[in-house]
Amino acid sequence: MSASIISIDRDIPRRSSDCQTLPGARRRIAAGKEIYAQDDSTTEVYQLVSGAVRTTHLTGDGRRQVGAFHYPGDIFGLEYADARRFSAEALTDCEIVVAARSSLQGLDDSVATLNGPVWTATLRQLEYAQDHLMLLGRKTACEKVAAFLVDLAGRLGGETAELPMSRQDIADYLGLTIETVSRMVSHLQAKGFVEFLGSRRFRLRNHEGLRRLAAA
Amino acid sequence: MSASIISIDRDIPRRSSDCQTLPGARRRIAAGKEIYAQDDSTTEVYQLVSGAVRTTHLTGDGRRQVGAFHYPGDIFGLEYADARRFSAEALTDCEIVVAARSSLQGLDDSVATLNGPVWTATLRQLEYAQDHLMLLGRKTACEKVAAFLVDLAGRLGGETAELPMSRQDIADYLGLTIETVSRMVSHLQAKGFVEFLGSRRFRLRNHEGLRRLAAA
DNA sequence: CGTTTCATTGAGTGCGATCAAGCCGTGTGG
DNA sequence: CCACACGGCTTGATCGCACTCAATGAAACG
Numbered sequence A, B: 001m002s003a004s005i006i007s008i009d010r011d012i013p014r015r016s017s018d019c020q021t022l023p024g025a026r027r028r029i030a031a032g033k034e035i036y037a038q039d040d041s042t043t044e045v046y047q048l049v050s051g052a053v054r055t056t057h058l059t060g061d062g063r064r065q066v067g068a069f070h071y072p073g074d075i076f077g078l079e080y081a082d083a084r085r086f087s088a089e090a091l092t093d094c095e096i097v098v099a100a101r102s103s104l105q106g107l108d109d110s111v112a113t114l115n116g117p118v119w120t121a122t123l124r125q126l127e128y129a130q131d132h133l134m135l136l137g138r139k140t141a142c143e144k145v146a147a148f149l150v151d152l153a154g155r156l157g158g159e160t161a162e163l164p165m166s167r168q169d170i171a172d173y174l175g176l177t178i179e180t181v182s183r184m185v186s187h188l189q190a191k192g193f194v195e196f197l198g199s200r201r202f203r204l205r206n207h208e209g210l211r212r213l214a215a216a
Numbered sequence C: 001c002g003t004t005t006c007a008t009t010g011a012g013t014g015c016g017a018t019c020a021a022g023c024c025g026t027g028t029g030g
Numbered sequence D: 001c002c003a004c005a006c007g008g009c010t011t012g013a014t015c016g017c018a019c020t021c022a023a024t025g026a027a028a029c030g
Helices: A101-111 A115-138 A141-155 A167-174 A178-190 A207-215 B101-111 B115-138 B141-155 B167-174 B178-190 B207-215
Strands: A025-029 A034-036 A044-050 A053-058 A064-070 A087-090 A094-100 A160-162 A194-197 A201-204 B025-029 B034-036 B044-050 B053-058 B064-070 B087-090 B094-100 B160-162 B194-197 B201-204
Touching (some): A064 B115, A064 B167, A115 B064, A141 A167, A141 A201, A167 A178, A167 B064, B064 B115, B141 B160, B141 B207, B167 B178
Antiparallel strands (some): A034 A087, A044 A094, A053 A064, A053 A087, A194 A201, B034 B087, B053 B064
């Protein structure tokens, strides 16, 4: 019992929901059945009542990344974009509650103008983190660096951009070492995909080719 | 110009904010300065006006994972827990807006009881995804499997739990192959950390040791 | 011009992937 | 009841990508 004197955050199951169940229709799903598919519209949000659910993202070349496992109480299917980036499948026989996203979003926007952008920002960051899971889990070093450069160029201007961060920052973002980042940058430059002017400024030379590399 | 006939989602910079700026005090941060530290309280939320920001998580043994880079318009510092899991540093001289989280949370709870649990769920999933970034980017195969088992055991009961998913699912969740997952499970069992009864049911034998392995 | 810090490049190693058998629980038909 | 097949899991042997260690190069700064 002496160990329980120190209460440790992680020992508390963080996802068993302490909030009420969502209002909506109940539905039963058989084990192995799909709840929603990749590219489906994001008009519905779900809460798991019983069973277990897996969300997965499948790439064109067959690589798979499981986004999360969900257990009773979890709300899932929340996405910022209109199209689903992950599909959801029942691992066991499940009971779920289905709620229209519009019932949440509408209420959100109409009542609290302040809250709208905050929830939106949260959803975006979630989406961003989930994309990053795919990158960290299933992409090669070369693809990671390519994806990073494409993303950055897309944010900071069209064709030429300045890196505000060090190689160490990039490495720690992509789950690599600075040496590997440096090698991949050199490689991409040798292949004519990008052109670096100094170590912090670059220009995309083959945008489409890079995007294909990064896509995965 | 023919390439632009097909509009591709990724070409739209998804994070340059299309929403108004948050109400709050402006603050200037010099390049390299910390905006908030790991374990700080999550009482404030920020929006970046100009410059670039990096959020990082540092583990006890010095491993570092960059959670995200933020650019003008981005809202950051949103967290579910009371203590920050990531710190935020200015990469360049920055201008930020600081808003009290209570002003958002309070408004959220009082006006829309329905919206409260949904936003909370979104924040939790974000937190969960960010934890997973750390796992995918900076943990060894052994640590990944240990973390997975500890997490699952924490959710599905105290000492014994049933895995609802296959080895392939686990592998795709942890960014490994089924062979490596299997090897690590065997390894952890040989070392006396867990005991498997069949391939789907297990029991933690050294909870604290496993947690130390998984912690990173 | 020297010093410091950050980035690149090279050589060798090791962790996890790949390829390839076996193993085991389950279901099916003789 | 046993023979067989099938899918999921485990174990072994080998390979290769990214890491480590080490040296060099290139900016930034005093």
